[in-house]
Amino acid sequence: MNIIVCIKQVPDTAEVKIDPVTKNLVREGVKSMINPFDMYAIEEGIRLKEKFGGKVVVLTMGPPQADAILREAVSLGCDEAVLVSDRAFAGSDTLATSYTLSKAVEKIKEYDLVICGKQAIDGDTAQVGPGIAAMLDIPQITYVRKIEEIVDGNITAERVTEDGYEVVQTKLPCLLTVVKEINHPRLPSLKGKMKAKSVVIQVWKAADIGAEESRIGLKGSPTWVLNVFTPSPREKGKIFEGEAKEAVDKLVDSLKGLIY
Amino acid sequence: MLDYLLTEEQKMIRDLARQITDEKIRPVAAEYDKSHKFPWDVMKVMAKADLFGVYIDEKYGGMGGGVFELCLATEEFSKGCAGIAICYSASALGAYPIILHGSEEQKMKYLPAIAKGEKLAAFGLTEPGAGSDASAIATTAEKKGDHYILNGVKHFITNGGDAEIYTIIAMTDKSKGARGASLFVVEKGTPGFSFGKKEEKLGICASSTRELIFDNCKIPKENLIGREGTGFIAAMRTFDMSRPGIGAQAVGIAQGALDEAVKYAKQRKQFGKSISSFQGIQWMLADMATETEAARALVYASAREVNAGVKDVGMHSAMAKLFASDVAMKVTTDAVQVFGGYGYMKEYPAEKYMRDAKITQIYEGTNQIQRNIIGMALIKESAK
Numbered sequence: 001m002n003i004i005v006c007i008k009q010v011p012d013t014a015e016v017k018i019d020p021v022t023k024n025l026v027r028e029g030v031k032s033m034i035n036p037f038d039m040y041a042i043e044e045g046i047r048l049k050e051k052f053g054g055k056v057v058v059l060t061m062g063p064p065q066a067d068a069i070l071r072e073a074v075s076l077g078c079d080e081a082v083l084v085s086d087r088a089f090a091g092s093d094t095l096a097t098s099y100t101l102s103k104a105v106e107k108i109k110e111y112d113l114v115i116c117g118k119q120a121i122d123g124d125t126a127q128v129g130p131g132i133a134a135m136l137d138i139p140q141i142t143y144v145r146k147i148e149e150i151v152d153g154n155i156t157a158e159r160v161t162e163d164g165y166e167v168v169q170t171k172l173p174c175l176l177t178v179v180k181e182i183n184h185p186r187l188p189s190l191k192g193k194m195k196a197k198s199v200v201i202q203v204w205k206a207a208d209i210g211a212e213e214s215r216i217g218l219k220g221s222p223t224w225v226l227n228v229f230t231p232s233p234r235e236k237g238k239i240f241e242g243e244a245k246e247a248v249d250k251l252v253d254s255l256k257g258l259i260y
Numbered sequence: 261m262l263d264y265l266l267t268e269e270q271k272m273i274r275d276l277a278r279q280i281t282d283e284k285i286r287p288v289a290a291e292y293d294k295s296h297k298f299p300w301d302v303m304k305v306m307a308k309a310d311l312f313g314v315y316i317d318e319k320y321g322g323m324g325g326g327v328f329e330l331c332l333a334t335e336e337f338s339k340g341c342a343g344i345a346i347c348y349s350a351s352a353l354g355a356y357p358i359i360l361h362g363s364e365e366q367k368m369k370y371l372p373a374i375a376k377g378e379k380l381a382a383f384g385l386t387e388p389g390a391g392s393d394a395s396a397i398a399t400t401a402e403k404k405g406d407h408y409i410l411n412g413v414k415h416f417i418t419n420g421g422d423a424e425i426y427t428i429i430a431m432t433d434k435s436k437g438a439r440g441a442s443l444f445v446v447e448k449g450t451p452g453f454s455f456g457k458k459e460e461k462l463g464i465c466a467s468s469t470r471e472l473i474f475d476n477c478k479i480p481k482e483n484l485i486g487r488e489g490t491g492f493i494a495a496m497r498t499f500d501m502s503r504p505g506i507g508a509q510a511v512g513i514a515q516g517a518l519d520e521a522v523k524y525a526k527q528r529k530q531f532g533k534s535i536s537s538f539q540g541i542q543w544m545l546a547d548m549a550t551e552t553e554a555a556r557a558l559v560y561a562s563a564r565e566v567n568a569g570v571k572d573v574g575m576h577s578a579m580a581k582l583f584a585s586d587v588a589m590k591v592t593t594d595a596v597q598v599f600g601g602y603g604y605m606k607e608y609p610a611e612k613y614m615r616d617a618k619i620t621q622i623y624e625g626t627n628q629i630q631r632n633i634i635g636m637a638l639i640k641e642s643a644k
Contacts, residue, residue: 191323
């Protein structure tokens with residue numbers, strides 16, 4: 001089974017700084033790390049490889065420094081690493097990122113599974129994983145907390161929903177995004193660290209993956225960030241008491257009051 | 261910390277051991293100290309990280325380093341919990357007789373599982389009547405055809421009961437005294453080999469210290485390490501190699517206690533200021549740091565000498581063990597003092613370091629025995 005794990009380099013701080021002019025994340029001078037949710041994706045990829053054989057290719061899009069997180073992924077047990085890196089990718093939103101990563105996945109070609117973390121802790125969009133699946137036109141199962149089985153080219157997995165979980169079955173190749181309940185990520189091994197030091201990381205530019213210029217970087221990014229702020233915490237819900245009809249009337253009145 | 265110009269690989273070992281200590285040892289150290297359970301979960305983490313093989317030749321599945329690499333890992337683990345650290349390094353003590361004196365067949369048979377951490381090893385020398393005087397060993401090994409029959413009791417054996425592979429000293433010829441001692445490999449599960457009382461200890465409570473009982477225990481003659489009569493020399497050579505490891509454990513304990521003391525001194529407020537602003541505290545911390553660094557420098561230098569294959573390392577490895585363990589005792593006692601009343605309480609980390617430090621002055625040769633070794637070496641050298 002060949003697995004591609006997509007990871008993202010994120011700033012290693014809870015306090016993310018935002019450029020006041022561009023409204024983009026300031027990444028310079030901030031220590032970075034593998035997005036924590038991607039650690040579960042890496043672990044799941046390695047476990048599947050250990051169970052079924054094959055290999056795990058770890059993939060990221062980012063500046064040349066993103067090399068470091070790929071090496072860390074190799075130290076944990078990933079076999080190969082690909083860095084998609086080009087000035088032309090600068091300013092990519094989730095749409096352009098999904099497109100770019102999907103082109104890289106196509107270039108890797110032979111894969112049964114693409115695994116991503118459920119979301120990144122910097123942007124928190126949870127859009128890139130599903131975006132890649134859409135661009136590749138393959139099935140996706142998001143928020144996976146358990147892979148029940150993989151037999152005869154079919155995968156069955158449990159996905160977390162707001163009020164429980166669903167069991168979903170689909171065909172391979174497919175894309176999964178995983179939640180932290182799925183496993184406990186391992187620590188690196190010494191042999192892994194040594195391999196990580198010497199592994200040759202493939203660096204692909206826009207032309208290498210055949211990406212259309214209009215669909216990458218700022219040009220391919222329809223998203224405009226107007227403002228970034230911490231939303232105020234959700235307020236306590238209101239309970240309407242009384243007989244059913246009475247309560248519903250109160251509720252309807254209250255809702256009417258919201259229309260302005 | 262001084263820059264000891266470690267190689268890339270040595271830095272990887274240190275960093276990985278540090279990561280394991282921070283993420284997997286520190287959170288459970290107090291719990292194991294209380295429960296006295298064997299820390300199998302941590303052993304598994306160390307095994308998966310390849311750290312049980314850092315001192316074993318690549319040919320036998322190790323990483324190809326030596327005593328220095330073992331010291332780097334042991335020091336890091338000991339910063340978090342010396343009890344857990346000794347479970348790790350006692351396996352190396354059990355393996356060293358095989359590494360130093362074992363046949364190719366014995367190495368191929370036992371070392372790969374030890375290097376992978378699949379099996380722990382232990383070394384069995386001490387007996388109720390034979391501690392510092394290792395030549396007073398009463399356990400016997402009688403040769404009968406293709407076998408040896410072992411009889412006797414070993415006690416205070418670290419990893420006793422939890423290890424799978426034991427290197428045991430027994431007398432093959434009592435009339436020859438120390439020259440009648442031989443080394444054997446005995447595997448757990450061998451009929452006639454059982455475990456006795458598990459000791460309750462002052463410190464290093466996560467580790468197991470137990471009796472080994474040999475009652476007509478029959479082992480194949482292939483389990484003899486080296487030749488008959490070389491057991492005592494082999495044991496002494498093993499200790500020459502392993503003493504820097506105890507030094508490293510002591511340095512780790514001292515450093516761990518110092519780090520806690522500095523952290524606490526900055527937090528603790530008395531007379532309206534943090535106690536770290538008082539010169540009395542600063543001077544104590546300064547002495548603790550200086551002594552710890554000096555101990556580290558000596559331990560590293562002696563471990564590097566062992567790695568380099570220098571022929572006679574006995575005196576320097578004794579110095580490393582002696583100095584570092586005395587420093588650990590002093591530094592941890594001072595750390596308790598910096599913590600004041602809180603230092604005496606089990607809820608705070610200081611007292612555990614102090615309890616754990618004491619054993620480093622005692623095992624693998626008491627510090628008095630280390631002074632004997634150093635003294636004898638000095639006299640021998642001056643006679644040349």
